[in-house]
Amino acid sequence: MSLIVQKFGGTSVGNTDKIKAVAERVLKCKQQGHQMVIVLSAMSGVTDQLTGYAKAVQKVPDLREMDMLLSTGEQVTIALFAMAVKQAGHDAISLLGDQVRITTDIMHTKARIKNIDTELIRKHLNAGKIVTIAGFQGVTEEGDITTLGRGGSDTTAVALAAALKADACEIFTDVDGVYTTDPNICKSARKIDRISYDEMLELASLGAKVLDIRSVSFAKRYKVPLHVRSTFTETEGTWVVEEDKIMESMLVSGVTYNKNEARITIKNVPDQPGVAAKIFLPISDAGIVVDMIIQNTTTGDLTDMTFTVMKNDYDRALLLLDKIVKDIGAESVSGSEDIAKISIVGVGMRNHSGIASTMFHILSKEGINIMMISTSEIKVSCIIEEKYTELAVRALHDAFALGKENLPVEEQDPVPAQY
């Protein structure tokens, strides 16, 4: 008997018919003899509706009250889900973050989980019930309701799986797994069967939307085998697991892109100690996140500084920099929104040299100029002109042969926690 945590997102429980379908799917799994903990999001559209109400009564909604408001969405879904399971003939019980004692810090609307008490869940599981738990929400030690921010229900599911030492945590969504690249722009994109936590973290932070980065990092820390799969099919999705030898033998696992960044360049910055802080402190104080930063080699006592910010922070950043440029005595600030970040990710890079240069070579062969480069142990990212995005993705995907299964199936380790 395994203990499995399953999480279904808002589109999977978007109306009462879908909730009934999810109940039946869960029941099938339960009838195979597993203990089931089901984490649900709010019905799709509900969170937006509630946010609309909030903005109608308070210009900048109070964060504590926002959590009080938004947490109702998941409460509705779990109650209806428990009813649907009971209608299908099995016992079930719904529990709130507060009832489970999913304690968090007090950072309303983006709280972090500190502890989960598993006693009540275990009691109901041992009584044979399907236990459904509201995603996205927790409670402070003082008893105030908190929410976990974007992707919070994924985090709830992974944290519960870790606390319960579950055999697997399955994230059901509207896609059937993690792909080697975006299937919409590259026909040969292939679903990845197994990927390491680190690769998934890079993919998530580089633009792949399928999993929330916090939940992957949680899964990595507590070694929770994560299974991303589709609500609407029975096929296996992608397992996110600990790195193994087979993964290491693959040079690149995926190609990803992100069109949401903009590039800013400050020309002729006086190359003095402390000048970088003078530029970036006011920017971070304004809540603007800077991604890549590149400082060109100094010519004389002047240097150029180039970095990227999110597109929706671009105008605000330029405005701030106009003043900063004068203060530090630099020449000018300029930038472009027509850029894209193309990245290749793979744990194999650690032991293989030449991956980065292969990437540069392929891009240059296609006549694509590289504006900025950033690397980590397991990824290489290049900033290029936005119009070349699709061409670059396809060229890299082909060059690293990602459309083909890298190994025959019989050589692969069995999927973990194969229940």
Added chain:
Amino acid sequence: MSLIVQKFGGTSVGNTDKIKAVAERVLKCKQQGHQMVIVLSAMSGVTDQLTGYAKAVQKVPDLREMDMLLSTGEQVTIALFAMAVKQAGHDAISLLGDQVRITTDIMHTKARIKNIDTELIRKHLNAGKIVTIAGFQGVTEEGDITTLGRGGSDTTAVALAAALKADACEIFTDVDGVYTTDPNICKSARKIDRISYDEMLELASLGAKVLDIRSVSFAKRYKVPLHVRSTFTETEGTWVVEEDKIMESMLVSGVTYNKNEARITIKNVPDQPGVAAKIFLPISDAGIVVDMIIQNTTTGDLTDMTFTVMKNDYDRALLLLDKIVKDIGAESVSGSEDIAKISIVGVGMRNHSGIASTMFHILSKEGINIMMISTSEIKVSCIIEEKYTELAVRALHDAFALGKENLPVEEQDPVPAQY
């Protein structure tokens, strides 16, 4: 400085604009220097919508899960209300039944309040906040959410007022008070300024819909001065308070009617010990509430038994009785849905004889036949043909001079807790 509990119903907080209007009204009262506790219902329509969802997933919705589901309605309103107060420039905090520790028994969907912990409320009141509390909900000692059934938010408000020893509990609704009778059928109906708990209890149980009977009974037990008034005007409504001399000097306080009952007669019941139990036990086991019961004087060893049930239980009751009549050897069962119950209520009846006979005389003068009579210390009810309802109400209202102020204003006691 007074402590005032105010309750606003679903139509008063039906959308975000109305919630803002309520916030401003409450703020005006707060600015007079009072401590304010605001109990809110769900936005009108929400409870019906949620109930619809529940029925779509489970034929007979599980009661625990129903409470989990329905309690979200009030949670949304209090969060939005707290935001609206903050937008208007004052500090506020919303609290759930669970957070306040409004503990109830475990009778889901119709739980009774056992205890209220006032510590957290007092803490926030002393910090100068307007405290808004979800109506209709509580929590069991085991931590399960419960709801209090129809009119539950009124009960929450009165129970909080009792626990906090509030100076007044104001119930804001869409009518401006308790009337001597239904203004829709009697033009001379007059708003009652003050009425005793007992009279209000009779009026509520006899068909007046303005206050939930449980909340009145709670108010009576804990001597909470209740003020029923309109959300949409500034005028004083009706105070429901302890009986006083002035009230006793009035013969009748109000005339009420109820068209929701049906009459059933069993002919020639063998007049033996235990026969009434044989009739009424199966009926109450079926969840059918019997209101008036009359057993005519026995002729020989047979008797007729007449009683009333709610109209929507009528068919089910007849079906049950077909079998019972055979079992007990009675002659036949018959009935009518075309009846109405007309009642006069007043604490003055205790000390004045002849009120009942005046009522009978007036009805007969109008040619109205009385089918059944039932009396208590402070009320007389008659079952008549339904078509005479309006005529009877107007005739009684006139005869007892309810359209006129019974006493000049200067002779009345000051309104209690005049804040």
